[in-house]
Amino acid sequence: MDLIYFNNVISIYAPQIELQGLYRVVAVSSDSTTLAKVESGDFKVSSLRKVSIKTLELLEEQDLIHAVELISTEKSKSSSQLNQNEKNIFDFRRKVMEPFFDSKLLEDLLLKGITIGRTVEDLAHKNDCSKKAIYNWFGQLCLHGFTESSLNPNFRNCGAPGKPRHWNPALELVGRKSNELRVNGTEANPQIGVTEFAYNRVLELYKLIKSPKKTDEDVYHEIIEILYVSKYEKKDNELVPVLPKEGTFLNRRQFKHLVDSVNKIEKLKLSTTTGHFERNKRGLSGKAWQHVAGPGHLYAIDSTIADLYLRSSINRAWVVGRPIVYLVVDFWSTAIVGFYVCWTGPCWDMAKVAIFCSCVDKDFIADQWGFTNQLYLDPMPTLPHEILSDRGEYLSKAASQTAINTMFSLSYNPSRRPDLKGLVEVLNRIMKDQQYAFVPGAIDARRKEMELRKYDPDSSVLTLNEYVKYLTIIFNTYNHNADRRNRLDVDMIADSVIPTPAGLWSWGHKVGLGYRKHTPISTMIKELLPTAPASVNRDGVYFTNQPYQSQLSLTQEWSANARNFGSSRIKVHYFPGTMSRIWWEGGASGLTEFTLAQTATTKPFISTDEYLDALMVEKLRSKNLEFQKTFNKLMRHFQTSKIISEAKAETERADLKRQQEVKPSIRETRKREANINQQLNDENVKSNQFHSNQQATENDLYENLINQVMLDSLEYDNEN
Known part of the structure; x- marks a missing residue:
């Protein structure tokens, strides 16, 4: 048997025993041999064929076996021709597969009953690689020869990340074969591959057509019609595209593979709007407090509808609705410097009140709300250098004029870009999250579970004033407890700065980074509180139908002037949160305060909006009251008419009965009546x-x- 030796390639033609083709001798013993077919590119260990020596001798006698020289151009490179990456791979493969170059070991593994799987498992564990890779490399040795060059890496058809393998129509389509081809051996409508032209053209059209309103499937259909539909059929005065033959255009799987090669960020931008990407998907490039010199330089203001239902301060049985909450936040320290809760808005008048609550003395605000526990920061906030806001109600001539009069600057975010003042948006969410689990009547509108979004307005219990007290506690807790350790640099740590918003606020002012300026309370009242007309009449000064009094009006006898010379109107400033005070621009100090009179029919700490709502409720009931009055008057008229008619009838009967008798005079009749009464x-x-x-x-x-x-x-x- 001159032809049967290790690593030799032989040609066998014995169809009767299913041996036909080129085979490599992998292992040889005295009575048998193991052959590996080298014609197929898909090698498996199970395809090794064990053949007895006697069978091969018989075939050789019949001249059915011939020696063949097999030259593998793919593995013809020497180690010196490999680049560094290829050489590293080659060295690793040679190290792992070194035992398989031993013909004695192969004889033991393949012919003497020792399992090859055990050896593969040991090598995989020893060299930290997969068993599949070792089987693959063993297949390369069987196909190309048991030499080191057979382990050379070959990337000709492997592609690479970002480097696609374009289809050449002159060559066989690469990749997994279709089920039809694998089962039947032929394919009725073979699928074409992706040529370089199709690849570039499909990606070009995808980037042109793709939009947030179109799915990838919609884009696929449009691209197929543009690139592959060349015929149209006219049916019922409509042009219907004639699809090309199956397999002659890209299928859905090929299209998806092409689309997946598009850069992920670029694909994300194509799938959404520019504004949404900039607000929610863009990379974060900095912090909100960057480029702000210190505390007090830049405030941000925003309004939101509270996720909470409130009760009326006048009658708790009335559910009023959801209030508007304004937040004012210092950008540098992230401290909440002020807030305001109202029923009206969003509007610039209410935004001014929120700024007023942030910058005025806290004792003054305590007098307005009727409780002493107010937001506390040391030092107390003043009007800032600049206020950042959305466009909305803040972009107005009134806002610009207020900024000029009180000497602060206004800056605005671009349209639909709330993310540029995301600090306030986050604090809005924190406020809503804090109240949902603890306050009756609260709403969790952002829950994914629809069942947990349910709410019952009748379960609400708080009034406006009580809600202000609640938010004061929440915001004070945030200012003095929120974790800001990530803001501390080495200098702050050395100076023992308390890592909270309030601590940063105090330290910033202590070292001279803060911005403060004095603004008289009279100026802030005149510029930041809304105005409304009040009437001066004979009874005193009235605002929203409620009496107010001051020493000035008594000294100057305003009511006497109104009684003798007619009533008049004056313009007053008021704090919408309560009805306890109003201010008139006049007097020796330039601003005169009026307090609610004791004869008023409302409580001092009821908001103006709630009082006006109560008046409207009373007006709505006036129709029913008017009907009741009319009904009572008609009943009275009916009853009195009945009495009179009955009296007339009795009188007529008495007159008819005593026509023949002599009638006594009126004096005698009265005397008789008096005697009867005396007896009684x-x-x-x-x-x-x-x-x-x-x-x-x-x-x-x-x-x-x-x-x-x-x-x-x-x-x-x-x-x-």
């Missing part, structure tokens, strides 16, 4: 005297009985 009075007096005597007798008997009991008690005590 005498009888009543006698009856009263009888009852009085009877009562006196009963009283005397009762007193005698009590006296006797007391005497008996005294005698008993003396005896003992």
Whole structure:
């Protein structure tokens, strides 16, 4: 057997025993050999064929075996021709597969019953690689020869990340074969591959057509029609595209593979709007407090509808609705410097009140709300250098004029870009999250579970004033407890800065980074509080139908002037959160304060909006009240008319009965009436005297009985 030796390639033609083709001798013993077919590119260990030596000798005698020289151009590179990456791979493969170059080992593994799987498992564990890779490399040795060059890496058809393998129509389509081809051996409509032209053109059209409103499937259909549909059929005056033959255009799987090669960020931008990407998907490039010099330089203001239902301060049985909450936040320290809760808005008048609450003395605000526990920061906030806001209600001539008069700057975010003042948006969410689990009537509108978004307005319990107290506690807790350790640099740590918003606020002002300026309270009232007309009449000064008083109006006798010379109107400033005070621009100090009079029909700490709502409710009920009044008057008229008609009828009957008698004069009639009344009075007096005597007798008997009991008690005590 000159042809049967290790690593030799032979050609066998023995169809009767299913041996036909080129085979490599992998292992040889005295009585058998193991052959590996080298024509197929898909090698498996299970395809190794064990053949007896006698069978091969018989075939050789019949001249059915011939020696063949097999030259593998793919593995013809020497190690010196490999680049560094290829050389590293080659060295690793050679190290792992070194035992398989030993023909004796192969004989033991393949012919003497020792399992090859055990050896592969040991090598995989020893060299930290997969068993699949070792089987693959063993297949390369069987196909290309048991030499080191057979382990050379070959990337000709492997592609690489970002480097696609374009299809050449002159070559066979690479990749997994279709099920039809694998089962039947042929394919009725073979699928074409992706040429370089199709690859570039599909990606070009995808980037052109793709939009947030179109899915990838919609884009696929449009691209197929553009690139591959060349015929149209006219049916019922409509052009219907004629699809090309199956397999002659890209299928859905190929299209998806092409689309997946598009850069992920670029694909994300194509799938959404530019604004949404900039707000929610863009990379974060900095911090909100960057480029802000220190505390007090830049405030951000924003409004939101509270996820909470409130009750009326006038009648708790009334559910008023959800209030508007304004937040004012310092950018550098992230501290909440002020807030305001109202029923009106969003509007610039209410935004001004929020700024007023942030910058005015806290004792003054405490007097307005009626409770002392207010937001506390040291030092107290003042008007800032700049206020950042959305466009909305803040972009107005009134806002610009207020900024000029109070000497602060206004800056605005671009349209639909709330993310540029995301700090306030986050604090809005924190406020809503804090109240949902603890406050009755709260709403969790952002929950994914639809069942947990349900709410019951009737379960609400807080009034506006009580909600302000609640938020004050929440915001004070945030200012003095929120973790800001990530803000501390080495200098702050060395200076023992408290890592909270309030701590950063205090330290920033302590080292001279803060911005503060004095603004008189009269100026802030004039510029930041809304105005409304008040009337001066004979009863005093009235605002929203409620009386107000001050020493100035009494000294200057405003009511006397109104009584004698007519009423007048004045413009006053008011704090919408309560009705306790109003201010008039006049007097010696330039601003006169009026307080709610004791004769007022409203409470001082009820908001103006709630009081006006109550008046509207009363007006709505006035229709029913008017109907009731009219009904009562009609009933009175009916009853009086009945009495009069009955009296007329009796009088007529009496006159007819006594027509023949002599009628007494009026004087005689009155005298008779007086005698009758006197007799009735005498009888009543006698009856009263009888009852009085009877009562006196009963009283005397009762007193005698009590006296006797007391005497008996005294005698008993003396005896003992």
